[in-house]
Amino acid sequence: GAVVSQHPSWVICKSGTSVKIECRSLDFQATTMFWYRQFPKQSLMLMATSNEGSKATYEQGVEKDKFLINHASLTLSTLTVTSAHPEDSSFYICSARDARGKGGNSYEQYFGPGTRLTVT
Amino acid sequence: KQEVTQIPAALSVPEGENLVLNCSFTDSAIYNLQWFRQDPGKGLTSLLLIQSSQREQTSGRLNASLDKSSGRSTLYIAASQPGDSATYLCAVLREGDKIIFGKGTRLHILP
Numbered sequence: 001g002a003v004v005s006q007h008p009s010w011v012i013c014k015s016g017t018s019v020k021i022e023c024r025s026l027d028f029q030a031t032t033m034f035w036y037r038q039f040p041k042q043s044l045m046l047m048a049t050s051n052e053g054s055k056a057t058y059e060q061g062v063e064k065d066k067f068l069i070n071h072a073s074l075t076l077s078t079l080t081v082t083s084a085h086p087e088d089s090s091f092y093i094c095s096a097r098d099a100r101g102k103g104g105n106s107y108e109q110y111f112g113p114g115t116r117l118t119v120t
Numbered sequence: 121k122q123e124v125t126q127i128p129a130a131l132s133v134p135e136g137e138n139l140v141l142n143c144s145f146t147d148s149a150i151y152n153l154q155w156f157r158q159d160p161g162k163g164l165t166s167l168l169l170i171q172s173s174q175r176e177q178t179s180g181r182l183n184a185s186l187d188k189s190s191g192r193s194t195l196y197i198a199a200s201q202p203g204d205s206a207t208y209l210c211a212v213l214r215e216g217d218k219i220i221f222g223k224g225t226r227l228h229i230l231p
Protein backbone atom coordinates (compact mmCIF):
# COMPACT_ATOMS: atom_id res chain seq x y z
CA GLY A 1 0.00 0.00 0.00
CA ALA A 2 0.84 3.73 0.00
CA VAL A 3 2.15 3.85 -3.55
CA VAL A 4 2.82 7.09 -5.38
CA SER A 5 3.48 7.09 -9.11
CA GLN A 6 4.87 9.73 -11.42
CA HIS A 7 4.51 10.09 -15.14
CA PRO A 8 6.57 10.34 -17.19
CA SER A 9 9.65 8.83 -15.59
CA TRP A 10 11.82 10.84 -17.93
CA VAL A 11 11.25 13.50 -20.56
CA ILE A 12 13.39 15.44 -22.98
CA CYS A 13 12.04 18.68 -24.36
CA LYS A 14 13.24 21.64 -26.33
CA SER A 15 13.91 24.99 -24.76
CA GLY A 16 10.81 27.16 -24.68
CA THR A 17 8.29 24.35 -24.53
CA SER A 18 6.16 23.32 -21.58
CA VAL A 19 6.23 19.98 -19.83
CA LYS A 20 3.62 18.45 -17.54
CA ILE A 21 4.51 15.95 -14.84
CA GLU A 22 1.83 13.92 -13.05
CA CYS A 23 1.90 12.65 -9.50
CA ARG A 24 -0.70 10.11 -8.44
CA SER A 25 -1.47 8.40 -5.16
CA LEU A 26 -2.59 4.94 -6.22
CA ASP A 27 -4.17 3.43 -3.14
CA PHE A 28 -4.92 6.34 -0.87
CA GLN A 29 -6.29 9.83 -0.98
CA ALA A 30 -3.90 12.72 -0.56
CA THR A 31 -5.18 16.12 0.44
CA THR A 32 -1.65 17.39 0.33
CA MET A 33 1.13 16.67 -2.13
CA PHE A 34 4.59 18.11 -2.32
CA TRP A 35 6.94 18.81 -5.20
CA TYR A 36 10.70 18.62 -4.84
CA ARG A 37 13.59 19.29 -7.16
CA GLN A 38 16.95 17.60 -6.99
CA PHE A 39 20.03 18.73 -8.90
CA PRO A 40 22.90 16.29 -9.48
CA LYS A 41 24.62 15.28 -6.26
CA GLN A 42 22.43 17.64 -4.29
CA SER A 43 19.65 16.94 -1.87
CA LEU A 44 15.95 17.40 -2.43
CA MET A 45 14.63 20.91 -2.16
CA LEU A 46 10.97 21.55 -1.55
CA MET A 47 9.46 23.64 -4.33
CA ALA A 48 5.83 23.85 -3.35
CA THR A 49 3.02 22.36 -1.32
CA SER A 50 -0.05 21.38 -3.29
CA ASN A 51 -3.41 21.30 -1.54
CA GLU A 52 -6.43 19.70 -3.14
CA GLY A 53 -8.90 22.30 -4.33
CA SER A 54 -6.79 25.31 -3.47
CA LYS A 55 -3.76 27.19 -4.67
CA ALA A 56 -0.31 25.79 -4.12
CA THR A 57 2.08 27.32 -1.65
CA TYR A 58 5.49 27.99 -3.14
CA GLU A 59 8.79 28.10 -1.33
CA GLN A 60 10.87 31.23 -1.44
CA GLY A 61 12.70 31.60 -4.73
CA VAL A 62 10.40 29.31 -6.72
CA GLU A 63 8.56 31.08 -9.53
CA LYS A 64 4.89 30.22 -9.34
CA ASP A 65 4.25 31.38 -12.90
CA LYS A 66 6.94 29.10 -14.20
CA PHE A 67 6.08 26.03 -12.16
CA LEU A 68 2.32 25.66 -12.36
CA ILE A 69 0.80 23.23 -9.89
CA ASN A 70 -2.71 21.85 -10.07
CA HIS A 71 -4.21 19.51 -7.48
CA ALA A 72 -7.65 18.90 -8.93
CA SER A 73 -8.43 15.65 -7.17
CA LEU A 74 -7.44 13.74 -4.06
CA THR A 75 -5.23 11.41 -6.07
CA LEU A 76 -3.61 13.65 -8.67
CA SER A 77 -1.33 16.65 -8.69
CA THR A 78 0.38 18.01 -11.77
CA LEU A 79 3.46 20.16 -12.15
CA THR A 80 3.83 22.05 -15.41
CA VAL A 81 7.20 23.57 -16.20
CA THR A 82 6.39 26.42 -18.54
CA SER A 83 8.80 27.82 -21.11
CA ALA A 84 11.43 25.36 -19.98
CA HIS A 85 15.09 26.28 -20.19
CA PRO A 86 18.21 24.11 -19.81
CA GLU A 87 18.65 25.30 -16.22
CA ASP A 88 15.31 23.68 -15.42
CA SER A 89 16.84 20.29 -16.19
CA SER A 90 16.57 18.37 -12.95
CA PHE A 91 15.04 15.42 -11.15
CA TYR A 92 11.53 16.23 -9.95
CA ILE A 93 10.05 14.15 -7.14
CA CYS A 94 6.61 14.36 -5.61
CA SER A 95 5.33 13.08 -2.30
CA ALA A 96 1.86 12.65 -0.89
CA ARG A 97 0.41 12.60 2.58
CA ASP A 98 -2.40 10.19 3.30
CA ALA A 99 -5.51 12.12 4.29
CA ARG A 100 -6.56 9.36 6.67
CA GLY A 101 -3.28 9.14 8.50
CA LYS A 102 -2.49 5.77 6.98
CA GLY A 103 -0.35 3.49 9.09
CA GLY A 104 -1.11 5.34 12.29
CA ASN A 105 1.17 8.22 11.35
CA SER A 106 -0.73 11.19 10.08
CA TYR A 107 2.46 12.93 9.02
CA GLU A 108 4.24 10.32 6.94
CA GLN A 109 4.73 11.21 3.32
CA TYR A 110 5.12 8.73 0.50
CA PHE A 111 7.43 9.54 -2.36
CA GLY A 112 7.10 8.95 -6.07
CA PRO A 113 9.89 7.47 -8.20
CA GLY A 114 10.80 10.82 -9.72
CA THR A 115 10.81 12.36 -13.19
CA ARG A 116 14.03 13.31 -14.91
CA LEU A 117 13.60 16.38 -17.07
CA THR A 118 16.20 17.31 -19.64
CA VAL A 119 15.76 20.55 -21.55
CA THR A 120 17.86 20.87 -24.70
CA LYS B 121 15.57 27.90 10.14
CA GLN B 122 15.89 24.15 10.25
CA GLU B 123 19.10 22.78 8.80
CA VAL B 124 19.99 19.12 8.44
CA THR B 125 23.61 18.06 8.20
CA GLN B 126 24.93 14.64 7.34
CA ILE B 127 28.41 13.44 8.08
CA PRO B 128 30.35 12.03 6.35
CA ALA B 129 29.45 13.17 2.84
CA ALA B 130 30.94 9.97 1.44
CA LEU B 131 32.07 6.70 2.93
CA SER B 132 33.74 3.57 1.59
CA VAL B 133 33.99 0.46 3.72
CA PRO B 134 34.83 -3.19 3.07
CA GLU B 135 31.98 -5.64 2.82
CA GLY B 136 30.94 -7.14 6.13
CA GLU B 137 31.79 -4.18 8.30
CA ASN B 138 29.33 -2.42 10.54
CA LEU B 139 28.96 1.31 9.95
CA VAL B 140 27.28 4.39 11.30
CA LEU B 141 25.91 7.35 9.38
CA ASN B 142 25.31 10.57 11.25
CA CYS B 143 22.65 13.21 10.94
CA SER B 144 22.20 16.40 12.94
CA PHE B 145 19.47 19.02 12.87
CA THR B 146 19.37 22.49 14.33
CA ASP B 147 15.77 22.78 15.51
CA SER B 148 14.55 20.07 17.87
CA ALA B 149 10.88 20.92 17.19
CA ILE B 150 10.30 18.07 14.78
CA TYR B 151 7.42 15.65 14.29
CA ASN B 152 9.55 12.81 13.04
CA LEU B 153 12.84 11.91 11.42
CA GLN B 154 13.16 9.62 8.45
CA TRP B 155 16.02 7.85 6.75
CA PHE B 156 15.84 7.21 3.03
CA ARG B 157 17.92 5.38 0.52
CA GLN B 158 18.41 6.70 -3.00
CA ASP B 159 20.08 4.77 -5.78
CA PRO B 160 21.64 6.75 -8.68
CA GLY B 161 18.98 8.29 -10.88
CA LYS B 162 16.18 6.80 -8.81
CA GLY B 163 13.58 7.97 -6.34
CA LEU B 164 13.56 7.57 -2.59
CA THR B 165 13.08 4.39 -0.62
CA SER B 166 11.98 4.94 2.94
CA LEU B 167 14.08 2.90 5.36
CA LEU B 168 13.05 3.93 8.84
CA LEU B 169 10.81 6.56 10.36
CA ILE B 170 11.22 7.60 13.98
CA GLN B 171 8.49 9.55 15.67
CA SER B 172 9.59 12.45 17.85
CA SER B 173 8.52 10.50 20.94
CA GLN B 174 10.61 7.47 20.00
CA ARG B 175 14.29 6.84 20.46
CA GLU B 176 14.97 4.20 17.86
CA GLN B 177 13.59 2.01 15.13
CA THR B 178 14.93 -1.23 13.70
CA SER B 179 14.42 -3.01 10.42
CA GLY B 180 16.56 -6.00 9.61
CA ARG B 181 20.20 -4.93 9.57
CA LEU B 182 19.29 -1.29 10.02
CA ASN B 183 18.88 0.57 13.28
CA ALA B 184 18.14 4.25 13.55
CA SER B 185 18.33 6.25 16.74
CA LEU B 186 17.00 9.67 17.59
CA ASP B 187 18.12 12.07 20.29
CA LYS B 188 15.80 14.98 19.76
CA SER B 189 17.18 17.12 22.56
CA SER B 190 20.66 17.10 21.09
CA GLY B 191 19.43 17.21 17.51
CA ARG B 192 21.08 14.00 16.41
CA SER B 193 20.24 10.75 14.68
CA THR B 194 22.35 7.84 13.60
CA LEU B 195 21.75 5.08 11.10
CA TYR B 196 23.56 1.89 11.95
CA ILE B 197 24.05 -0.70 9.23
CA ALA B 198 25.22 -4.11 10.35
CA ALA B 199 27.20 -6.54 8.23
CA SER B 200 27.31 -4.29 5.20
CA GLN B 201 26.81 -5.75 1.73
CA PRO B 202 27.66 -4.42 -1.74
CA GLY B 203 23.93 -3.99 -2.33
CA ASP B 204 23.87 -1.41 0.44
CA SER B 205 25.84 0.97 -1.79
CA ALA B 206 23.64 4.04 -2.31
CA THR B 207 23.09 7.55 -1.02
CA TYR B 208 21.42 7.71 2.37
CA LEU B 209 19.32 10.75 3.13
CA CYS B 210 18.21 11.97 6.51
CA ALA B 211 15.10 14.13 6.66
CA VAL B 212 13.11 15.81 9.41
CA LEU B 213 9.46 16.69 9.29
CA ARG B 214 8.49 19.92 10.93
CA GLU B 215 5.38 22.02 11.27
CA GLY B 216 3.42 22.52 8.09
CA ASP B 217 4.32 19.09 6.74
CA LYS B 218 7.60 20.42 5.43
CA ILE B 219 10.35 17.87 5.13
CA ILE B 220 13.90 19.18 5.28
CA PHE B 221 16.50 16.90 3.78
CA GLY B 222 20.19 16.60 4.46
CA LYS B 223 22.60 16.41 1.54
CA GLY B 224 23.12 12.72 2.08
CA THR B 225 25.96 10.32 2.62
CA ARG B 226 27.19 8.43 -0.45
CA LEU B 227 28.01 4.95 0.75
CA HIS B 228 30.16 2.53 -1.20
CA ILE B 229 30.62 -1.01 0.05
CA LEU B 230 33.74 -2.60 -1.33
CA PRO B 231 33.31 -6.27 -2.33
